[in-house]
Amino acid sequence: MVADVFFYALKSVLYPLQPLYDRLEKRLRPLCVRALKRVFVMCDKDGDGALCDPELNGFQLTCFGMALDEGELQNVKQIVASKMPAGVTSSGITLEGFLFLHVLFIERGSDNLLLSDDVLDRVAFNLPIDQVWELSEAGRDFLRHQFALYDEDGDGLLSWQQLDAIAHRLDAFLLKWDFEVLT
Numbered sequence: 001m002v003a004d005v006f007f008y009a010l011k012s013v014l015y016p017l018q019p020l021y022d023r024l025e026k027r028l029r030p031l032c033v034r035a036l037k038r039v040f041v042m043c044d045k046d047g048d049g050a051l052c053d054p055e056l057n058g059f060q061l062t063c064f065g066m067a068l069d070e071g072e073l074q075n076v077k078q079i080v081a082s083k084m085p086a087g088v089t090s091s092g093i094t095l096e097g098f099l100f101l102h103v104l105f106i107e108r109g110s111d112n113l114l115l116s117d118d119v120l121d122r123v124a125f126n127l128p129i130d131q132v133w134e135l136s137e138a139g140r141d142f143l144r145h146q147f148a149l150y151d152e153d154g155d156g157l158l159s160w161q162q163l164d165a166i167a168h169r170l171d172a173f174l175l176k177w178d179f180e181v182l183t
Helices: 002-014 030-043 053-064 070-083 095-107 117-121 137-150 160-169
Strands: 092-094
Touching: 030 053, 030 095, 053 070, 053 092, 070 092, 070 095, 092 095, 137 160
Parallel strands: none
Antiparallel strands: none
8 A cells, every 4th residue: 555655645745736726625716716717618619608528529639639439438427417407508507517527527637737838838938028929820719700700780899788798708817907007
């Protein structure tokens, strides 16, 4: 059993769950929920508030490198529905169901969150004064898609109601408007 003790000791140091999950309360921590909401919004391509099978498989493929077959997708939805009925609708897995799945993964010890070195190497937090942050093409495409979803009348402008709706949906991006800069 000594090998097991060392394995779990190393795992707890290398992959701490404390920042993500409160074991006493058995719930995700607020910043983890916020990050998972961002992921959910990005995966919910049609913006209907649920991950349909192709969207859920897109998440699965991006994160784990393999898609689920139809039977596995149905099994995931059945597990969520049995423990959290509001977690699944006819459209797919809701945000509540998505968060529940992550709690389930953590409780079963299946959540290994890793950032590869090539991802970390691309992130520079302290930029020199002559450099600026810039969105990738994928980031710009995502924002264009979100804009198009909320520009219901197709006039290329968002009304205050549309702007409130998109800001609510994209609160993960902490949209702040500085009207002094715009004028």
